[in-house]
Amino acid sequence: MSIHGWVEQVVLKPENIRLNAKMDTGATTSSLNALNKEIFERDGEEWIGFDIVNPRDENDKVRLERKIVRYVRIIRHDGNHQRRPVVNMGICMGEHYRESEISLIDRTELTYQALIGRNHMEGLVLVDSGHKNLQAPRCPD
Numbered sequence: 001m002s003i004h005g006w007v008e009q010v011v012l013k014p015e016n017i018r019l020n021a022k023m024d025t026g027a028t029t030s031s032l033n034a035l036n037k038e039i040f041e042r043d044g045e046e047w048i049g050f051d052i053v054n055p056r057d058e059n060d061k062v063r064l065e066r067k068i069v070r071y072v073r074i075i076r077h078d079g080n081h082q083r084r085p086v087v088n089m090g091i092c093m094g095e096h097y098r099e100s101e102i103s104l105i106d107r108t109e110l111t112y113q114a115l116i117g118r119n120h121m122e123g124l125v126l127v128d129s130g131h132k133n134l135q136a137p138r139c140p141d
Contacts, residue, residue, distance in 0.1 A: 001124065002094050005131040010114060011139065013090035013097065017062060018137065019055050021093075021114035023127045029072065030120045032089070033113040034104035035061065039068070039085070048085050050104055052113060072103050091116070094135030096124045 010021045012032075034050035041047065046068045051061035066087035074082045084103040091098060093116065100120045107113055121127070128134065 001126060002096065002135055003128050004094060004121075004125050005134040006127055006129050007112065007132040008093060008116075008135055009133065009137055010116065011092040011137040012064075012114075013092060013139075015062070015064065016141075017052070017055065019052075019114050020112055021116050022112040023121065023125065024115050024117055025121070025127055027115055027117035028119055029086075030089075030091075030100065030102040030117040031084075031105050031107065031115045032102050033107035033110075035106060035108070037085070037104060042067075048087065048104065053108075055113070069101060074103070074105075091120060092137040092139035093121075093125060095138055097139040098124065 004023055006023050009018055011018050033052055036051045038049045048068050049065045051063055054060035054062050068085045069088055070086045072084050072086050084105050086101045086103050088099055089102045
């Protein structure tokens with residue numbers, strides 16, 4: 001178990017993309033900013049291609065592809081419902097690597113491209129709400 005700040009850098013695997021993420025103990029599942037989503041079939045399974053903003057150049061995009069594992073229905077603060085695709089993604093936080101489900105949503109208007117929820121942090125991370133960037137990602141490749 002390690003102590004992390006409420007904002008930490010995480011690394012998306014296997015692409016090794018480093019992002020700032022909000023560690024959100026109020027959210028059950030994690031979510032990732034996903035733009036230009038395109039659903040397609042590969043080997044009889046439903047996949048999704050999507051872009052994330054390149055953290056090194058906000059005018060550039062990085063294309064990712066993942067198999068869709070399910071859809072989740074989210075009730076928003078305004079009472080409206082939203083259906084989001086969910087994919088498995090490997091995330092390195094500090095020295096901890098875990099694969100878990102992450103929902104894909106346009107987070108462009110939000111400060112952080114990634115939100116790490118309780119399901120991903122459970123048993124690994126305690127969040128110190130008074131600090132940021134306590135644990136740099138350092139998972140072995």
